[in-house]
Amino acid sequence: MATTTRTVAEVCAQARDASRVLATLPSGARDAALHAMADALEQRSAEILEANARDMEAGRESGLNAALLDRLQLDEGRLAGIAGDVRTIAALPDPVGETVEGHRLPNGLDVRRVRVPLGVVAVVYEARPNVTIDCSALCLKSGNAIVLRGSSTAAHSNSVLARVAQEAVVRTGLPEGSISIVAGGDRDELRQLATQDGLVDLVIPRGGEGLKAALKEHATVPVMYAAAGNCHVYVDASADLDDAVAIAVNAKVQRPGVCNAAETLLVHADATAEFLPRALGELRESGVELRVDGRARLLAGDLADSLAEASEEDWETEYLALILAVKVVDSVDEAIEHVNRYSSGHSEAIVTGSTDAAQAFTGGVDAASVYVNASTRFTDGGVFGMGAEIGNSTQKLHARGPIGIRELTTFKYVIEGSGQVRE
Amino acid sequence: MATTTRTVAEVCAQARDASRVLATLPSGARDAALHAMADALEQRSAEILEANARDMEAGRESGLNAALLDRLQLDEGRLAGIAGDVRTIAALPDPVGETVEGHRLPNGLDVRRVRVPLGVVAVVYEARPNVTIDCSALCLKSGNAIVLRGSSTAAHSNSVLARVAQEAVVRTGLPEGSISIVAGGDRDELRQLATQDGLVDLVIPRGGEGLKAALKEHATVPVMYAAAGNCHVYVDASADLDDAVAIAVNAKVQRPGVCNAAETLLVHADATAEFLPRALGELRESGVELRVDGRARLLAGDLADSLAEASEEDWETEYLALILAVKVVDSVDEAIEHVNRYSSGHSEAIVTGSTDAAQAFTGGVDAASVYVNASTRFTDGGVFGMGAEIGNSTQKLHARGPIGIRELTTFKYVIEGSGQVRE
Numbered sequence: 001m002a003t004t005t006r007t008v009a010e011v012c013a014q015a016r017d018a019s020r021v022l023a024t025l026p027s028g029a030r031d032a033a034l035h036a037m038a039d040a041l042e043q044r045s046a047e048i049l050e051a052n053a054r055d056m057e058a059g060r061e062s063g064l065n066a067a068l069l070d071r072l073q074l075d076e077g078r079l080a081g082i083a084g085d086v087r088t089i090a091a092l093p094d095p096v097g098e099t100v101e102g103h104r105l106p107n108g109l110d111v112r113r114v115r116v117p118l119g120v121v122a123v124v125y126e127a128r129p130n131v132t133i134d135c136s137a138l139c140l141k142s143g144n145a146i147v148l149r150g151s152s153t154a155a156h157s158n159s160v161l162a163r164v165a166q167e168a169v170v171r172t173g174l175p176e177g178s179i180s181i182v183a184g185g186d187r188d189e190l191r192q193l194a195t196q197d198g199l200v201d202l203v204i205p206r207g208g209e210g211l212k213a214a215l216k217e218h219a220t221v222p223v224m225y226a227a228a229g230n231c232h233v234y235v236d237a238s239a240d241l242d243d244a245v246a247i248a249v250n251a252k253v254q255r256p257g258v259c260n261a262a263e264t265l266l267v268h269a270d271a272t273a274e275f276l277p278r279a280l281g282e283l284r285e286s287g288v289e290l291r292v293d294g295r296a297r298l299l300a301g302d303l304a305d306s307l308a309e310a311s312e313e314d315w316e317t318e319y320l321a322l323i324l325a326v327k328v329v330d331s332v333d334e335a336i337e338h339v340n341r342y343s344s345g346h347s348e349a350i351v352t353g354s355t356d357a358a359q360a361f362t363g364g365v366d367a368a369s370v371y372v373n374a375s376t377r378f379t380d381g382g383v384f385g386m387g388a389e390i391g392n393s394t395q396k397l398h399a400r401g402p403i404g405i406r407e408l409t410t411f412k413y414v415i416e417g418s419g420q421v422r423e
Numbered sequence: 424m425a426t427t428t429r430t431v432a433e434v435c436a437q438a439r440d441a442s443r444v445l446a447t448l449p450s451g452a453r454d455a456a457l458h459a460m461a462d463a464l465e466q467r468s469a470e471i472l473e474a475n476a477r478d479m480e481a482g483r484e485s486g487l488n489a490a491l492l493d494r495l496q497l498d499e500g501r502l503a504g505i506a507g508d509v510r511t512i513a514a515l516p517d518p519v520g521e522t523v524e525g526h527r528l529p530n531g532l533d534v535r536r537v538r539v540p541l542g543v544v545a546v547v548y549e550a551r552p553n554v555t556i557d558c559s560a561l562c563l564k565s566g567n568a569i570v571l572r573g574s575s576t577a578a579h580s581n582s583v584l585a586r587v588a589q590e591a592v593v594r595t596g597l598p599e600g601s602i603s604i605v606a607g608g609d610r611d612e613l614r615q616l617a618t619q620d621g622l623v624d625l626v627i628p629r630g631g632e633g634l635k636a637a638l639k640e641h642a643t644v645p646v647m648y649a650a651a652g653n654c655h656v657y658v659d660a661s662a663d664l665d666d667a668v669a670i671a672v673n674a675k676v677q678r679p680g681v682c683n684a685a686e687t688l689l690v691h692a693d694a695t696a697e698f699l700p701r702a703l704g705e706l707r708e709s710g711v712e713l714r715v716d717g718r719a720r721l722l723a724g725d726l727a728d729s730l731a732e733a734s735e736e737d738w739e740t741e742y743l744a745l746i747l748a749v750k751v752v753d754s755v756d757e758a759i760e761h762v763n764r765y766s767s768g769h770s771e772a773i774v775t776g777s778t779d780a781a782q783a784f785t786g787g788v789d790a791a792s793v794y795v796n797a798s799t800r801f802t803d804g805g806v807f808g809m810g811a812e813i814g815n816s817t818q819k820l821h822a823r824g825p826i827g828i829r830e831l832t833t834f835k836y837v838i839e840g841s842g843q844v845r846e
Contacts, residue, residue: 020763024786103808109797111807118819119789201819216643222820243842250844340443362837363447366542374532374840384534384836385526396541396624396833397645398821410819413807414785417797419666421673 018177027094034090040168117143129157194219226391229259229346236352237270295328435622441600450517457513463591540566552580617642649814652682652769659775660693718751770799
């Protein structure tokens, strides 16, 4: 763990060696290591909290705002929560070794596609120190070595957390290099990490657009981006209005700061008269600022005068706040077209009583998760039964939607024969 | 198809629009389009061969070598072969719409993971004009729009082939923009194509290292690289010697110029005495130049004096020719270590009678295809039952091994509910 004296390439080379061993360990060995990691977090809490206090003090001195300080802060309760999450991950079914499919060829060769770890996963992240442990647990569970690179704001916390985790797993027999951390805070280090072709198999950024842009520019190893969520709820002509109101309100209000919250409400013209006054009223009561197109305003009843006018920018914006854009459309096709034009491809919902409209929407909308008669807020690895997630992918290759432990694996073809040669 | 007057971005935007329609067409419509394409290739052969003759003439004038001219040339027989391949692709099962998995959540939501097209696939390639049609057929079969960018050497052939194909599929009702071609030959055009974020979902290079390097430098959209094959055959202590000799010879000799041919033979020290003289003899008789380490030379019997000495560079080299490096190792672990150090991760084989050694090798070797007691030469989409392949991936994300029509798809989660909202 003496990373200050090692280059990024050296850290990654040791992680590569560790990954060769991890790939062949049985699940029991990896799960035991995760339990040791969880126990160590609790046993060594004083050390961890002392390091965290130093980050908190530096954060306060440098004028970090209250929200960022809250994300940075650890206490006994939060540490116990993190340890509990590690035990939850340990209890998940092992994704490694599963035969995904297999068949016998006419020449007698048995071809099996078998799930295996990716190898070395690098995670680059911002201020939350819990990411250090969450991602380490997810990577070890899926048989990968992890190289961490956090932000300088949480440097003391991350460094101690990674050391505690690494020491715990090594004591159970996992190789040195299973969990490594590079110092963090230096852009050149990020560039180095993202160009370790042959040593790093995947980089996962967990942070804002600046971090992603830096990776887009420099990375030569594969990167799995978790993009923003500009999500829509479309209320069709035949929608059950109670469901429609409940879903629109839930998708916007239940937790507005997350990527699967709705940002735009689309309403079929035939549903507006009954739906709009009621829905807009409930949204307003929940504290939602509404930005509507001209047609929606005409049907908003008493509220009309208090509504802002939606602009092109509103259709494009992921507010992550109690703000909702509202637009009236004349058909499910127009709704699909609007969604495909502005959506970030995260989570999209239709509320409808028509199977034709439902099929048109699920077939036509190009997004990771498409809902019929349910809130967009369900897109989550935990909810989907994947146990835990490392992020949510809006890209199409490899992983789309929640990125769980299965998405941290690849596969190999294992072909068994009895001397076959090619004619 | 008037591509000369359109920018790359305009071509890709039209392809994006076409992809929205293609994604919702039933398989019958796409298969009918493929049959129309195949028919048109035969019906309009005169036009195609005339364009090809112009490329051939220009190629001869510019001093293209015989091998490249052969790859460039079309005739009635080759065209019929290409048309036949299109019909074969049409007959494959549709990969689109398959429910990969599905389950009901405790809250009653039905979550299904459904296979869908990627959207717009760009294929950049070098002199073979048949790629124009093969890739168009594979992309349409998997519900994708394709944007082609061939080399200037085959510009006339590619342009006419793409036009013939596009006109044929549009006549059956597929959208304009299903098949597009950009002029080719201009590096800036490649850069533009590889940076159409939001319009192009995937770029597939089919060409040499220069093309891949250019994409590595410029691409911001995902790229699926088909890398080289530095493949090994390892003959274990307990190998059946007849099988071992047959497999070593087949993997090297049967078609040395392809990526799944073996480049290095590793031999367990305990197998050398019986195996090496016989294997090296047969390899020599097949015209193979042998480059051996010191221990192999000692055991090569009469051949010893005529063998070249293997250097570090030999372990790293994909010869793609009748040359084989030979090395003696002391254990399956040493073989695995050598393979993981030098392999390009394509196809690796062990010949052994030991289940322990087989398991160690298949578990420990990090490659797309790992063989037990069979030649490396079987790695092929057609052989593996995938119908056809667009290349062979040695990367680990999304597609590993043969890239067939399934690998040209992604999936979406379709979630059906009855009004569920998140608590």
